[in-house]
Amino acid sequence: MIRQCGRAGALLAFVVLSFAGSVQAHTHLKKSSPAAGATLANAPTEIRLQFHEAIEASVSHVSVETNAGQAVATGAAASDPSDKTALVLRLAEPLKPGAYKVNWRVISADTHKIKGSFTFQVRP
Amino acid sequence: MELFWPLVTVRWLHLWSLLALFGAALFAVYGGPPPGGAEALGKIKVWLAAIALASGVGWVMLMLVDMAEEVTSLLSASSWRAFLLATGFGRVWLLRLVALGALLLWAGSRSGKPNRWHADAALSAALLVSLAWVGHAGAGEGANAFAGMFAYGCHVLAAGAWLGGLLPLSFALANARAGGDRERLCISLERFSRLGQAAVALILASGIVSAGLNMHGFADLGRTPYGRVLLGKIALFAVLIAIAAANRWIFLRRLRRQAGHGQARILAQNRAQIWAQIWALSRTVAAEHVIGLGIVALAAALSSLAPVD
Numbered sequence: 001m002i003r004q005c006g007r008a009g010a011l012l013a014f015v016v017l018s019f020a021g022s023v024q025a026h027t028h029l030k031k032s033s034p035a036a037g038a039t040l041a042n043a044p045t046e047i048r049l050q051f052h053e054a055i056e057a058s059v060s061h062v063s064v065e066t067n068a069g070q071a072v073a074t075g076a077a078a079s080d081p082s083d084k085t086a087l088v089l090r091l092a093e094p095l096k097p098g099a100y101k102v103n104w105r106v107i108s109a110d111t112h113k114i115k116g117s118f119t120f121q122v123r124p
Numbered sequence: 125m126e127l128f129w130p131l132v133t134v135r136w137l138h139l140w141s142l143l144a145l146f147g148a149a150l151f152a153v154y155g156g157p158p159p160g161g162a163e164a165l166g167k168i169k170v171w172l173a174a175i176a177l178a179s180g181v182g183w184v185m186l187m188l189v190d191m192a193e194e195v196t197s198l199l200s201a202s203s204w205r206a207f208l209l210a211t212g213f214g215r216v217w218l219l220r221l222v223a224l225g226a227l228l229l230w231a232g233s234r235s236g237k238p239n240r241w242h243a244d245a246a247l248s249a250a251l252l253v254s255l256a257w258v259g260h261a262g263a264g265e266g267a268n269a270f271a272g273m274f275a276y277g278c279h280v281l282a283a284g285a286w287l288g289g290l291l292p293l294s295f296a297l298a299n300a301r302a303g304g305d306r307e308r309l310c311i312s313l314e315r316f317s318r319l320g321q322a323a324v325a326l327i328l329a330s331g332i333v334s335a336g337l338n339m340h341g342f343a344d345l346g347r348t349p350y351g352r353v354l355l356g357k358i359a360l361f362a363v364l365i366a367i368a369a370a371n372r373w374i375f376l377r378r379l380r381r382q383a384g385h386g387q388a389r390i391l392a393q394n395r396a397q398i399w400a401q402i403w404a405l406s407r408t409v410a411a412e413h414v415i416g417l418g419i420v421a422l423a424a425a426l427s428s429l430a431p432v433d
Contacts, residue, residue, distance in 0.1 A: 027263070053263055058210035059191045107191050110263035111213050112430065 027053040027085075027108040029116060036118035043094040043122050047074075047102055053109065054084040060106040062089040067099040097124040127190045128428060134186060135424035137179035142252050143280070143420065145172040145227075147288010149245035155315045157239070159304050161295025166239050168291065173231040176251070177224040184217055216257040223251055252284060253277040259427050260338055268337060275333040282326035287416040289316050290409055297406045306383045306398065310376070313405070317372045324365060331361075338431035350429040357422040364415050367408050375405045 033048040034040055047062060057079035064072040073092035080086040087106060098121070105115040148165055151158070157165060188197055188207050197203040208214040227247050234240065253276075256262055261272035293316055300309040335354060345351040379401040382394055 054265070056211040056213070058206040059214075105193070107211070108263055109212055110260050111187055111258055113191055 027051040027055060027106070027114065029104070029114075030085075032102070032118060034120040037120065039121045039123055041123050043096070045091055045094065047089040047091070048080075049087045049089075049104055049106070050083075051085045051087070051106065051108075055079070055087060055106045055108055057087055060087055060104075062087060062102065062104045064089070064091070065101050065103070067101070072100065095122050097122050127186050131183070131186050131190065132421070132424045132428050134179045134183040135427055136421045137175055138183055139252075139255075139280075139424055140417065140420045141172045141175040141179065142248050143284040144288045144291055145169060145176065146245060146248035146252055146281070146284035147286065148172075148291050149241045149248060149288075150285050151289040151292040151316065152239065152241035153245055154319065155292075155312050157241070158292040158295035158299065158312065159308055160299030160302070161292060162239070165292055165295060166234065169239070169244060170228070170231045170235065173224075173228040176248075177221075177228050180217075180221060180224045184221065213258045213262070216254060216262075220251060220254055220258075223247065223254075227251065249281060249284070252280040255280065260431060261334070264337065271333060272337045275330040275337070278326050279330040279334060282323040282330065283420075286320050286323040286327070287412075287420070289319065290413050290416065293409055294406070294413070297402060297409060300402050301399075301406065306379075306402075309402070310380055310383060313371075313376050313379075317368075317376060320368055320372070324368070327361070344431075348431070350426060350431045353422055353425050353429060357419055357426065360415055360419045360422065364412060364419065367412055367415070371405060371408050371412075375401050375408065379405070 028051065030050045030052050032050065033046075034044055047064060049062065057077060060077055062074075062077040064074060066072065072095065075090045075092065077087050077089045080088055087104070099119060100122070101117055101119045103115075103117045105113060107113055148169065152162075152165070184207075185198060188203060189195055191197075191207070192200075192203055206214075208218050227244075230243065230247065256273040256276040259276070261276040262269065264272050293312065296309050296312045300306050339345070339348075339351060339354075345355050379398060382398045382401065
């Protein structure tokens with residue numbers, strides 16, 4: 001009985017873990033607009049972050065600061081109604097030429113927190 | 125603010141108290157309350173419900189502070205509103221907190237009255253399964269989410285049926301050591317053992333499906349912190365199965381043989397052998413308790429870790 005259970009379990013483990021491909025749980029930043037490290041000719045009107053999985057916008061946070069560490073005026077980060085995996089931050093005013101840093105902290109549907117930052121530049 | 129260990133601790137207390145409550149209630153449903161332990165189990169049930177509620181509240185508070193990265197968020201009505209009403213997991217937690225309060229009120233209201241174990245089992249089972257919506261299983265979409273939540277539900281219910289049943293089993297063993305009905309002990313042990321075999325199969329199958337959904341493959345087992353904790357959990361589970369197998373195939377079989385000779389033939393030597401088997405079973409059940417607590421602690425750590433890098 002125990003031996004049979006063990007064999008069946010080992011076979012199931014082998015099959016499931018060998019073919020496990022589409023991993024769920026824990027989101028990651030897939031891409032952003034502006035992209036990390038980008039140099040833009042035109043100032044963006046919003047920051048858009050795209051994640052692998054759905055995120056909870058009401059408890060997530062995104063902020064933008066200048067190279068000198070000064071906060072840029074923005075609205076609150078909100079989810080895209082047509083895409084639960086996207087977080088959008090509208091900028092109050094067009095950005096002036098210079099370097100900017102985006103700090104983000106998001107909560108995924110499994111309650112876990114992930115955070116990060118990236119920079120981009122607006123060309124004069 | 126690093127809240128990993130406080131979160132693991134409240135998750136562990138929450139999971140353990142609900143598993144113990146569910147398993148103890150289920151034991152009473154399928155095998156009757158343990159001889160000589162029904163009253164004590166009724167009191168322990170209230171404590172377990174209180175621990176489940178307190179750890180649930182603590183879990184929610186720690187999550188809020190962790191998400192906002194500010195302790196002052198606990199005093200902010202807008203933070204609570206955003207957490208509890210505007211997120212999917214927050215709404216599930218709101219319902220869970222109401223159900224945890226109802227569980228404590230229900231358990232407390234039965235003090236001194238006959239226990240209604242069916243209701244305890246049903247409510248604690250619902251609370252255990254609902255954890256699927258606030259963890260890794262709930263993060264998937266479509267068929268993956270369904271498979272993940274179904275596997276999680278099977279996993280916690282099977283674990284509860286086994287680990288939670290150890291508490292009433294300890295009472296039954298203590299009663300037999302004090303000279304209580306050994307035939308009834310054998311019946312309880314056999315019922316628990318049969319249920320335990322089904323629980324092991326279900327834990328194994330659902331655990332493998334969950335691992336398959338959460339990891340890329342075997343390589344993750346040794347590579348990521350999640351994989352290493354999972355390996356530890358599998359190792360402890362293997363030890364638990366070995367002890368349970370010894371109980372089933374060695375000690376219970378001997379006890380059955382020795383106690384089954386009939387009262388007239390229970391001589392002094394036979395009595396001593398029965399006594400030795402009951403003591404051996406008491407020790408191994410206690411060991412299962414300790415290992416079970418360790419496994420639940422590792423399960424709590426797993427739910428706090430990222431399955432993949």
